[in-house]
Amino acid sequence: MDQETIIVKIGTSSLTDESGRLNTARLQRHADSLVQLKQAGYRVVLVSSGAIAAGFHELGLKQRPRTLAGKQAAAAVGQGQLVQRYREAFAASGTSCAQVLLTRGDFDDRTRFLNALNTLNYLLERDCVPIVNENDSVAVDEIQWGDNDTLAALVAGLLQAKWLLLVTNTDGLYTANPTTQPDAEKIRHLHRIDETLLSRIDDSKSSLGSGGMRSKLLAAQKASQTGVQVYIGTTGEQIGWMKKTVQGDGSGTYIDAIPHRISRKEQWISSHSRPRGRVTVDAGAARALLEAGGSLLPCGIVSVHGPFDSGELVEVIGPDDRSLGRGLCRYSSPLLQQVKGLQTEEAARIAPHHPEEVIHRDDWVPVKQQPLNQNLEPQAGKGEGKHE
Known part of the structure; x- marks a missing residue:
């Protein structure tokens, strides 16, 4: 052990x-x-x-x-x-x-x-x-x-x-x-x-x-x-x-x-590193990232805020201006500006040597929404068991 x-x-x-x-x-x-x-x-x-x-x-x-x-x-x-x-x-x-x-x-x-x-x-x-x-x-x-x-x-x-x-x-x-x-x-x-x-x-x-x-x-x-x-x-x-x-x-x-x-x-993506830029996505892309376990494709991107290079960390913003999470972006911000909103085939003609995913699901960590019902009442004893 x-x-x-x-x-x-x-x-x-x-x-x-x-x-x-x-x-x-x-x-x-x-x-x-x-x-x-x-x-x-x-x-x-x-x-x-x-x-x-x-x-x-x-x-x-x-x-x-x-x-x-x-x-x-x-x-x-x-x-x-x-x-x-x-x-x-x-x-x-x-x-x-x-x-x-x-x-x-x-x-x-x-x-x-x-x-x-x-x-x-x-x-x-x-x-x-x-x-x-x-x-x-x-x-x-x-x-x-x-x-x-x-x-x-x-x-x-x-x-x-x-x-x-x-x-x-x-x-x-x-x-x-x-x-x-x-x-x-x-x-x-x-x-x-x-x-x-x-x-x-x-x-x-x-x-x-x-x-x-x-x-x-x-x-x-x-x-x-x-x-x-x-x-x-x-x-x-x-x-x-x-x-x-x-x-x-x-x-x-x-x-x-x-x-x-x-x-x-996942720790490094979610909390250790600071995002170099932001991308805003539409409702469909937000659902794919948060509910379907999918990757982010160019067609779901609404706007790009940089500058950042390929492979750098970016924050993903939903249509309600709330952070959805962070991920490693496979496109630089200038190239992403060119392919945002495009279907996969159209994006491939502009960036033929890039993968179709802007952020792959393996390089993505969503924001964890904590319930806002924390109790401030003192707890009896020294916790539950021995906390091992």
């Missing part, structure tokens, strides 16, 4: 003291908990924030920088310090670790996406703990609150993980902000996350970190849709909390995975 993979994302507030400096004792407890998961037979990947918080003091700043340049400079200083602390913490148990820096572009591009997968798997096969962080020193639009939550969800989907543990300074999801509303009740278990729930969540966040609870839920939603079980909660003081959590004994919030895991290719 293959080893199951667990992704653990640790936020800045769980790594630092009140002044924002790295707290060695806290970091050591996290490392010891991760080692305990490894000893229990799991493959473990750590997604760790804290580089900016670790670096801004060394730059002589009294608080976390607000400008992009300031954040990138602080990350450049702090990333090395953060990884060195982890190396020392893991060395206490004879465990090796490796720094893996990623950007959003590594998930947009199919080749880089697969290269990241191969690198992480290579490290895991050699009993090494990958420590993943965003490459903050070169990222531009990616340094924003919640980004490492999203990164953790992407890594969980990439590795087809069993669990994603989102470590935060609030022990789970509540019906309201517990710091301002004492009667707020904890939600112990969610079957799914939808827009109704997201719209009601307070997004208060630490002054040292960059993510709030809504960020955690968006990441949890993304991970659960790729077949990953999610837990949101605090660490506590016990080293064994991670192992207890995946056994169903966590005190935070558990979120179910969808019943059937989608393939990595």
Whole structure:
């Protein structure tokens, strides 16, 4: 039986003291908990924030920088310090670790996406703990609150993980902000996350970190849709909390995975890459894609919005201007402009060397419509069974 993979994302507030400096004792407890998961037979990947918080003091700043340049400079200083602390913490148990820096572009591009997968798997096969962080020193639009939550969800989907543990300074999801509303009740278990729930969540966040609870839920939603079980909660003081959590004994919030895991290719199409363009289709084409399991042909296309090349990802819009899904387009946007609305024989005369399908059904992922009836009532117990 293959080893199951667990992704653990640790936020800045769980790594630092009140002044924002790295707290060695806290970091050591996290490392010891991760080692305990490894000893229990799991493959473990750590997604760790804290580089900016670790670096801004060394730059002589009294608080976390607000400008992009300031954040990138602080990350450049702090990333090395953060990884060195982890190396020392893991060395206490004879465990090796490796720094893996990623950007959003590594998930947009199919080749880089697969290269990241191969690198992480290579490290895991050699009993090494990958420590993943965003490459903050070169990222531009990616340094924003919640980004490492999203990164953790992407890594969980990439590795087809069993669990994603989102470590935060609030022990789970509540019906309201517990710091301002004492009667707020904890939600112990969610079957799914939808827009109704997201719209009601307070997004208060630490002054040292960059993510709030809504960020955690968006990441949890993304991970659960790729077949990953999610837990949101605090660490506590016990080293064994991670192992207890995946056994169903966590005190935070558990979120179910969808019943059937989608393939990595479907994950990349649906959530990892960003569309390069859009095509609008008529009602007949929409039915063929969504109901008949068919491919998209030129005759069903109403308009094309680019530019994009052949083989790139596009979003498909229905006649009611709603997104139907995404797919890999076999035509460039200029050529598609020429053949849109044409029957297959006519399109073949204009593009004789192209396949008849604009988007083949094997390269298509529809939008999953979530029911908007999510209950915010707290659930009794710690979820259903052991969430295994």
